[in-house]
Amino acid sequence: MPEWQTADSFSFGIISGKAAAEILADVLPDTVAIVREAYLAQAEGRAHNPRSHFLRFDDRPTDRIIALAADLGDESAVAGLKWISSWPENVAAGIPRASAVLILNRRDTGYPFAVLEASLISAVRTAASAVLAAESLISAVRPLSERARDLRIGFIGCGIIARNIYDMFRARRWKFREVAAYDTDDGSASAFLEHVEPGAATLLARTQHELIAGSDMVVFATTAARPHVFDLKAFEHNPLILHISLRDLSEQIILASNNIVDDVDHCLQADTSPHLAEKLTGGRAFITGTITDAMSGTVTIDPGRPTVFSPFGMGILDLAVGRFIYQEARRRNLVVDIDDFFHEKHRW
Incomplete structure (x- = not known):
């Protein structure tokens, strides 16, 4: 005992x-x-x-x-x-x-x-998981010379989960050159930006494409039940994507990215975006590794592709x-x- x-x-x-x-x-x-x-x-x-x-x-x-x-x-x-x-x-x-x-x-x-x-x-453990993934993956995604200039982060979906993730980044002493927000409810996005630390550079994005294309790191924290992001061109700069809500990205975006999950079997179920990609391809070869692989540095990340972290939530x-x-x-x-x-x- x-x-x-x-x-x-x-x-x-x-x-x-x-x-x-x-x-x-x-x-x-x-x-x-x-x-x-x-x-x-x-x-x-x-x-x-x-x-x-x-x-x-x-x-x-x-x-x-x-x-x-x-x-x-x-x-x-x-x-x-x-x-x-x-x-x-x-x-x-x-x-x-x-x-x-x-x-x-x-x-x-x-x-x-x-x-x-x-x-x-639940919200705090989700935020801790997201920030742990960012801390484990950012060195593979962005060279030190770029990270030293601070990063631009964008939030798509601006509710309680987004606020907790932002608060966790700040608690862990991350600094951002700009914080952008997009939500189907403009009021939610505006309220989120008001929550951001005073004096920080903020952007109320007009479209998801604008936010993604202008961010080094993108946090999806929506209530989407099916994919609604299909434009691969928005990801041409190969950002780090914290795909917390799991069902935002199309199968094509998943297949064009490095994919890190918390647990393969858990994540590839319930019609998550990675699960849909598995259904489309009939296999799991698109999975790059797990969060523990990223933590240990044993996973190989291609910096020429977007990197997506999809945690099913354990x-x-x-x-x-x-x-x-x-x-x-x-x-x-x-x-x-x-x-x-x-x-x-x-x-x-």
């Missing part, structure tokens, strides 16, 4: 979104290291991440709830499940698109010991960040304990 877990098998606590946000605000740049270790645990077989399960609705085709189970079998072993919903129409009503809870389970008894409000955990990341938050919440007395949650406690 890990030393941070109570000896009481029936202990159970809740960590609110407010508590999680308080902790994450203090440790934001450090979450990249937590995500990095989770990826390494997966690659080395110390973690297990079965395929996600999608609950869809015949009467609400744009909505879904996803179950992401995971197991981190390291020295601080824990298992768990993220249950996250995506309701894109919420945004028009002034409600965030995604809501989530994270359940943490003991590995000695199987009992759940905590539930965490996890919408911010439950091990939520579990790793959630475990850290639980440990820190315990230390700060931020866990709301429910002594009589399990009826078995009163039978044994």
